[in-house]
Amino acid sequence: MGIRWPRILTPKQLSQIILSQKNPLKALQFFDEAKCKYPTYRHNGPVYGTMINILGRSGRTTEMKRIINQMKEDSCECHDSIFVNAIRSYVQAGLTNEAIFLFKSLPEFNCIEWTRSLNTLLEILVEESKLESVYQLFLENSCGWEVKSRVHFLNLLMNALCRMKRSDLALHIFQEMSYQNCYPNKESYRILMRGLCEEKRLNEATHLLYSMFWRISQKGSGEDVVVYRALLEALCDNEEGEEAIQILGKVLRKGLKAPKRYYKQIDLTQCRNGSDTENMKVLINEALIKGIVPSSDSYRAMAVDFYAEGKIDEGNKVLKEMHDRGFKPSVAIYEAKVAALFRDGQVDEAIMVIDCEMVQKNCVPNIRLYNVVIKGLCHERKSTCAIKYLERMSRQVGCVPNYVTYETLVDGLCEDGKYVEASKVMEQMSINSFWPRVGTLNSLIRGLCQVGDLHSAIMCLEDMISLALTPDIHVWQSLLGAICCENGMKEASFKTLEQLQTP
Numbered sequence: 001m002g003i004r005w006p007r008i009l010t011p012k013q014l015s016q017i018i019l020s021q022k023n024p025l026k027a028l029q030f031f032d033e034a035k036c037k038y039p040t041y042r043h044n045g046p047v048y049g050t051m052i053n054i055l056g057r058s059g060r061t062t063e064m065k066r067i068i069n070q071m072k073e074d075s076c077e078c079h080d081s082i083f084v085n086a087i088r089s090y091v092q093a094g095l096t097n098e099a100i101f102l103f104k105s106l107p108e109f110n111c112i113e114w115t116r117s118l119n120t121l122l123e124i125l126v127e128e129s130k131l132e133s134v135y136q137l138f139l140e141n142s143c144g145w146e147v148k149s150r151v152h153f154l155n156l157l158m159n160a161l162c163r164m165k166r167s168d169l170a171l172h173i174f175q176e177m178s179y180q181n182c183y184p185n186k187e188s189y190r191i192l193m194r195g196l197c198e199e200k201r202l203n204e205a206t207h208l209l210y211s212m213f214w215r216i217s218q219k220g221s222g223e224d225v226v227v228y229r230a231l232l233e234a235l236c237d238n239e240e241g242e243e244a245i246q247i248l249g250k251v252l253r254k255g256l257k258a259p260k261r262y263y264k265q266i267d268l269t270q271c272r273n274g275s276d277t278e279n280m281k282v283l284i285n286e287a288l289i290k291g292i293v294p295s296s297d298s299y300r301a302m303a304v305d306f307y308a309e310g311k312i313d314e315g316n317k318v319l320k321e322m323h324d325r326g327f328k329p330s331v332a333i334y335e336a337k338v339a340a341l342f343r344d345g346q347v348d349e350a351i352m353v354i355d356c357e358m359v360q361k362n363c364v365p366n367i368r369l370y371n372v373v374i375k376g377l378c379h380e381r382k383s384t385c386a387i388k389y390l391e392r393m394s395r396q397v398g399c400v401p402n403y404v405t406y407e408t409l410v411d412g413l414c415e416d417g418k419y420v421e422a423s424k425v426m427e428q429m430s431i432n433s434f435w436p437r438v439g440t441l442n443s444l445i446r447g448l449c450q451v452g453d454l455h456s457a458i459m460c461l462e463d464m465i466s467l468a469l470t471p472d473i474h475v476w477q478s479l480l481g482a483i484c485c486e487n488g489m490k491e492a493s494f495k496t497l498e499q500l501q502t503p
Contacts, residue, residue, distance in 0.1 A: 003017060003030065005037060009037070009038045009041050011042075011044040011046060011047040012035050012046075012047075013048050014030070014031065014043075015046060015050045018030055018031055018047075018050060018051060018052070018054060019050060019214050019433065020037075020433070022430070022435065022463075022466050022467060023466050024055055024057075024060055024063075024468060025060070025412075025468045026468075027054050027467065028051065028052070028054075028055065028060075028063055029239050031047075031051050031067075031397070040281055042074070042076070043071075043074060043076060044076055044077075044078050045071075045079055045082065046079075048071040048074075048076065048082065049079065049081065049082040051067050052082055052085060052127065053085050055083055055089075056086055056089025056090075057435075058467065058468070058469075059089075059092075059093055059438070060468075061089060061090060061093045061095060061098070064086065064089060066096070068086060068102065068208040071109070072108055072205065075110050076110060077111075077112075078109060078111050078371070079111070080111060080114060080115065080116045080117050082111075083102065083106065083109075083111070083114075083117040084117055085105070086099075086102060087120050087124070088120065088124075090102065091124050096124065096128065096130075097123075099121060099124070100133070100137075101120050103118065103137075118137070118153070119156070120151050122156060125137070126156055126160045131157075131160065133328070134157065134160075134341075138153060151183070151184070151185055151188065154173055154177060154182070155185075155191055157170075157173060158170040158173050158174060158188065158191050158192055159195075161173070161195070162192070162194065162195025162198070165198075165199060167192065167198070167199050167201060167204075170191070170195050171192060171196070171208075174192050174208075186223060186227070189208065189212050189224075189227050190200075190226060190227050192208060193205055193208055193209070193230045193231060194230050196208065197230050197231060197233075197234035200239070202231070202234060202235060202238060202410075204230050205230075205234065206231065206247070209227070209228065209231055209251075211239070211464075212227065212255070213250075213254045223297050223298055223301040224255060224301075225256065225288055225292050225301060225302050226301050226305040228251045228256075229253055229285065229288060229302075232247060232251070232281075232284050232288075234283070236277050236280050236281050236284065237277060240275070241277075241280055241365075244255075244280070244284065245284075248287060248288075249286055251288070251291075252287070252291045256288075256292050258293055281448045285314055286317070288302070289302065289317060289318055289321050290321070294327065295327075296327055296328075296330065298335055299318055299327060299329075299333075300330050300332055302318050302336075303315045303322075303329070303333045303336065304333060304336040304389065306318060307333075307337050307339070308336060310340055312337070312340050312341065312342060312344065312346075315333075315337060315340065316337075319333065319337075328361065328363065329361060329363065330363075331364070331365065331366050331369055334353055334354070334357075334365075334369060335369045335372055337353055338350045338369065338372050338373060338376070339372050339376070340381070342372070342375075342376030345384060347377070347380050350373070350376060351373070354369065354373055354389075364396070365399070365403060366399060366403070367393070367399055367400070367405070370392075370393050370399070370401075370405065371402075371404050371408065373386070373389050374386040374389055374405060374412075375408050375412075377389075377412070377415075378408055378409065378411070378413075378415070381387055381415070381416055382407045382478045383409065383413045383416045383418060384413070384414070384416070384418060384421065386409055386412060387409065387413075387421065389426070390405065390409060390425065390428075393405070400432075401428075401432065406426075406428070406432075407434075407437070407440065409425050410422050410425050410426055410429065410436060410440055410444070411440060411443075413425065414443045414444055419444060419447035419448045419451050420448070420451065420453055422444055422447070423448060423453070423456045423459075423460060424461075426444065434442060435467055438464070438469045438470070441460055441463065441464050441469065441471070442472050445460045445461055445464075445478065445479065446474060448460065449478035449479060449481065450478070452482070454479075454482050457478075457479060457482065461475070461479065
């Protein structure tokens with residue numbers, strides 16, 4: 001099917017044309033035709049970015065590479081985000097070396113900043129435990145004017161080292177930050193404090209806390225409470241309760257700048273031996289909750305931290321304190337709470353949060369929270385219940401389901417054997433211009449054949465073909481078996497299947 005070309009073509013119009021195409025190869029065809037039809041037309045960075053993103057999402061890395069090279073030859077100004085998407089597409093396709101090669105060739109492009117590209121590639125290499133490549137890339141690129149910030153990478157490297165139980169090396173990087181013309185931020189302290197405490201390097205952790213008072217907490221910040229709490233709980237676990245209480249007083253005075261009425265000593269008679277460690281931690285946490293200077297940011301930091309650790313009761317105490325102080329919990333807090341409840345298997349309680357608690361507090365869910373709920377329900381094999389949240393999102397102004405929403409729900413429905421419902425969600429997905437992965441389509445077609453919905457299976461097959469995707473052999477086998485069974489040709493179908501399976 002052709003398109004109606006405008007009298008004068010602009011890059012924005014071409015972006016709209018190619019985005020409306022279901023088949024990525026058809027979109028590429030129109031992209032290539034534009035220059036032939038309009039001799040004075042020139043692609044710009046955004047239209048190149050749109051085409052590269054379309055090809056990358058559909059796994060067409062060969063065609064994507066051609067367009068990237070064409071963009072380089074055109075020398076048009078391009079944004080860092082184009083390369084971020086391309087790097088991720090290469091890695092998803094198992095082509096990490098291509099991603100590294102692309103980044104190393106960035107000086108050949110008309111791109112004035114590489115910060116996000118470098119951080120994205122380094123994050124991927126850290127996840128793949130390729131630390132030698134990480135170190136080499138950082139040395140080669142960290143000092144150039146194209147990279148605006150080095151703190152994110154150094155935090156990333158410290159986090160990787162702490163996960164490897166090498167907080168000593170992470171501490172060395174932390175101490176050398178100033179020589180890289182950058183300074184630790186709150187995340188730097190949080191990462192290193194956790195690493196030192198997990199390895200019971202409590203002397204270094206205590207010195208880190210005091211340096212934090214001096215460097216970034218001179219005015220007091222409630223958000224820093226998660227760093228302080230890590231050390232205080234580690235001291236309790238190491239049966240150093242007296243030291244923890246002393247440091248708690250300094251935290252309240254110097255770190256949190258709490259009012260004097262909150263400088264309360266904890267009654268140590270309850271915590272004389274190791275068996276009272278958990279009770280002492282509860283008391284310390286309550287002191288921190290009461291002692292932080294009330295603000296939305298400080299409460300959010302502490303609540304999210306508790307929920308991330310699975311300490312739901314403690315997180316709920318922060319919510320109560322927020323309410324008592326007249327602060328409204330943010331969506332981020334509820335997102336952390338719902339995720340924690342699902343991880344703990346408290347499905348009904350998680351649903352109550354979004355259906356009742358947030359309604360009572362006049363807090364409107366966002367796309368991230370809905371996706372957490374849908375993912376949690378699908379994981380608990382309650383995908384049919386998740387459908388109502390897709391419908392609820394569609395009715396909510398400004399909350400549009402994204403690719404993750406549809407993919408999670410379709411995969412969950414297929415996992416539960418709800419193939420007819422999955423095909424209906426897939427239809428909505430296509431209407432909103434989101435195209436499923438080839439594996440999702442393969443699973444759905446085979447499932448539809450199993451439940452005898454041949455018509456929907458064929459419609460999905462047509463979608464695969466229109467997307468220029470190739471069904472696997474099992475899809476053809478399922479379709480052939482379903483067609484033959486429907487026409488009373490079981491025997492013939494078995495013989496044909498045998499032939500298909502023969503190399």
